[in-house]
């Protein structure tokens with residue numbers, strides 16, 4: 001009796017007869033041999049069907065199998081150093097479960113991006129896309145483990161919110177029983193409330209921004225992890241960020257070697273991601289850009305070329321700290337030594353991947369946060385609950401937000417963020 005198993009487990013069965021259930025991903029045939037590319041969800045494996053070693057019927061069945069037909073395969077596991085998985089299957093028997101229609105849209109030839117995105121539901125079956133989403137899963141788990149191991153409580157902020165948290169221009173508006181409501185841009189303000197209840201918390205969920213940006217770094221729906229910590233200052237905030245990034249990268253290196261290989265990722269670049277990271281103040285970064293002949297004034301926001309240039313000056317992720325107060329969100333704590341800048345920082349990933357984290361110490365003084373809300377013309381009545389956090393036992397606290405998809409793109413070393421999420425929502429796309 002063949003042992004039922006999955007491709008992921010195959011190294012345990014070297015030389016033994018196994019049964020796999022999966023799909024025929026691709027096929028090459030000659031008169032005497034079929035090479036079946038089999039996938040079963042857990043991995044990819046080549047099966048070899050040799051005419052004079054199987055029943056005549058089996059060889060005939062293989063000839064008729066179309067791409068993406070579902071199959072049951074029995075065969076002997078054999079070591080093969082040329083295979084990425086290290087093994088292949090010497091096939092004994094193949095049973096078709098369903099024969100897929102002819103004309104499967106995704107062939108192995110090159111397709112245009114729009115075509116692939118239109119067929120995302122099928123594209124995700126292919127090895128590279130599969131590897132990316134498996135690495136996403138690993139990063140997801142690593143983030144949760146990191147915070148869980150350190151005593152952080154997971155809290156889920158609402159997705160439907162009455163007001164803006166991060167800025168008023170990028171909101172998706174919805175009709176909430178005749179009232180205006182918005183899809184959340186960030187869970188931060190709710191995480192702040194939870195931090196005053198639990199000390200250390202994090203939220204992890206989808207966030208929505210109606211940004212009309214069409215870049216390789218922007219999605220309109222993306223996932224963000226947002227820790228928030230009572231009694232933690234600016235310095236402590238950066239430390240936990242460094243520690244978290246190192247932890248995530250190391251987990252991927254430990255557990256996702258095969259996937260990194262499928263993506264041709266240069267892993268020496270990841271191996272060097274160790275805390276502490278580099279730091280530069282916004283003001284020094286501006287000087288650095290000017291020296292390199294960029295047209296840039298103090299108070300301007302960095303664009304992709306600026307971020308890339310700054311990142312290239314360091315061989316690790318770099319924090320840009322102390323941004324101008326005017327550029328940043330209302331809740332950021334001004335530097336007590338210079339109120340023109342805030343105790344906030346962005347973390348810039350290496351290799352041109354840009355900002356992956358934004359964070360800061362929060363204003364904990366009631367009068368100051370009230371003043372900021374008024375200056376920004378935010379509707380105070382909708383922030384009363386947030387002001388209560390400053391009225392009742394306010395303490396210094398800090399937090400940050402890590403964009404999951406940008407992190408996945410960087411660790412995978414892939415060109416565009418749209419490949420890092422199962423079904424991307426971008427300026428021109430809500431299908432499939």
Ligand code: 4AD
Nearest residue numbers: 186188218219222226356357358359399400401403
């Ligand atoms: O810098 P942002 O806007 O910060 C916040 O929302 C804070 N409230 C977070 C906090 O302190 N709790 O966004 C945080 C991160 C960015 O660094 C980036 O990685 C990601 O979210 N991000 C996006 N990712 C994909 N597409 C977009 N349109 C993104 N906008 C932000």
Ligand code: MG
Nearest residue numbers: 346355357358
């Ligand atoms: Mg930001």
